[in-house]
Amino acid sequence: MTIAQHISLLQQRKFLIGAGVSVFCVGLSLFFGSGDLLMSSVMLLLPFLLFFAAWLIIDPQQGIYWSLIMGFLSSGLARYMDAPWGLTLDVLLFLSTLGWVFKQYRLKNWTAVRNDIMMLASIWMLYIVLELVNPEAHSAVAWFYAMRGIGFYQLMSFVLVFTYFRKNADQDRIIRFIIWLSLLGTAWGFRQLLMGVDAAEHHWLYAENHHEEHILHGKLRVFSYYSDAGQFGASQAMVALMCGILALGPFPLRKRIWFAIAALITFLGFAISGTRGALAVPAAGILIFLIASKNFKILAAGLIVVGTAFYILKFTFAFQGVEQIQRMRTALDPNNPSLMVRLNNQKTFGRYLSSRPMGGGIGTAGFWGARFSPNTLLAKTATDSWYVKIWAETGTVGVALHLFILGFIMGKGGSIVWRLKNPLIRYKAMAMYASIGGVLLSSYGNQVFGQMPTGMIMNVLIPFVFLSPLYEKELEQTDKSISL
Template structure:
């Protein structure tokens, strides 16, 4: 039977308002809104507008589930900062967005047949394997808190387990890579601008309240504020901005097709570099250092390799063997990263020795959520909760043992090597190759910086990593799949 598409027989416009059910619904909603506004006044108006906005958003996401992935990316940047102003579980909101996107995708399947096979990938497989190991930690006899496991496993395994297949299904085209860079770049620049506000004007009352509640212990050193912007802490801000500087610096260096786009990349890279410096985070230096080394290797260009090597040596000499710029607090703090006798480094090494003894008889660790902030919150009486891990890898070692750390390192190193292989042997289009090169170098830098701080599993870095991994695996297929439209989507 053919559908009747006669426009004169379709119900549209104000004629739809004549339906009794719709009229009753509008009447009830109006009456309820009037009562809420009368009782709560301005707060009632805000509540009603919020409900309307939420309903509009839900309508959009169920029509186009791809919006859910974009929302997760944006919230990855903003969730922690929002929590300082409005006391809501913004981290759990990200979980809710991912779940909502899967729900929208499920219902979308009744309208159009979904290509679930698009999520079939070696990357999906290894994330599932890691999630299985983290689930296995539920029966770890050393674990003492199920609640701590729930909160900690989200950043450790759940986000990548859920988000990577979702990206393969919904965020999987060359133009999506372009959108990814635009959102990343704009929000990173906003992060640096927020950092400037803290650096030059000081923190606002809500940020001051956060400092008063314990943040000052790590963010006000010798009466000097470590800049954290709207990120979770200065360490995350510095590493994330260093990550941005590496990725967008490479994009700016090799974009010769669009002058305006190149200027955008330059502006983002400079903003990232400045943000990294004002954060006062020493560990963030590892991001451009290692990212730069990997870039030189991937380019397979001897003159560039030599020039880059000389530049790296120059930077090392500047920080390690001169006193130039010592009057600047940011340079002075970063210089301590090159001092092998620096006090905080010695404390970290001492803690690692303690952990080594404790974990010698615990190959599966002390349980997910037993260390760090979650350990202090849920099991403050335990050894791991009272021994600082500082590092992302040390935290994984403490919570999942030598077995878990070995599995995790094999997985992420395999992903990095796979991405590098695609750059060096598979991807032929010069601009696509450059973009994936930038992602691989950025990932290498974050992996290095994660030894000094727990940046890999935090917002927004974790979200950027997981989406970037998907693009690394998709890129070689694009050259075959979008042979005629690839350049149009990329440029």
């Protein structure tokens, strides 16, 4: 930072502090002078909210950290306080992106976001906007709510990560941040398993929307403070996979031990969720890592281990007394009733979409469809899969574009990982790349990709993979040892 930049930042902070103190004093006077406790309390908090908003605009990088926090916590908070917690991500990312616009307009430097991934994310968002004129769509409000997780969050996150996380230290901080948030989720999940759910969680299970599917044979499918057990299991499996790969990397021994412990804890979190579909995350991720490692001896050994685990689950009854193993085993049964229902639902979608190449419109299927257009075919037919949801709402054209973009991410991302030479950067890139691939495969069975916090984690990790050559170049220039 230059001296001029330091002076400018100091002036900005002085302004923020002065404005915050002034508004706080006004709020304090209203708090004591008004009989309306709710209104005066809002006024009392207003200066802090204004200060926080200004902070995000001045330092847009913070928006990613806070969006990750709210991505993890918003569903859990909604069980204790009825408020639109999900919209906090919109506010956080919008304010941060607004700050990015101001800064970039002043600097006139758009190099960081001039890349193929940003272009594809922009094209996808443009297609989502075009869905507003889809004659099959029922509600612009439903479109607004649904499009956020499909493309809006992704585009803004990509912009912020590509611009402000261009140093190894930035990447390392975010990875540690994700791991700690996930470990906190595991701890909350074990609290539910060992001590039982609290009053708010009990109400969510039985009274609010009837989530009895989380109780199987009298045993709880742990959901922690996530949206549901499926999302908890998939997110935990993703982080367990990433930590497990990092534990094998050329990092200091104490770091490797820490990653190994984190991998074990989050894997146990995945196990207690009882989520079958999330089994695809480690299964696919391990295979991707073994191929990316370019060590064919390890690849052969890994394939033997994976094959053995598959054989035990598929063709034996070993560990059948463990509830979580029973759930995983049913995922490999081709005659599973749940699978049959899903295949029949896909046939229903196929007939409906045969004459609708742009689909039924964003927000017409799944949760938002049930809320805003409950009596339509798309709303009444379960999508289950993320890709089926995209197909139902955006049609053949939309799902083809979406799959092309994801294929490009995996193809070029794999090429980048394959060419990296520095082992430290390479292991971090492999850990993220394998986790991304695992989630993308798992999303065929469940709507993992677009839900929080996995969706927000993906929005951060994808650009990190593509920034890996920049991190490697930084390491070469500074000749420093980089470790998490």
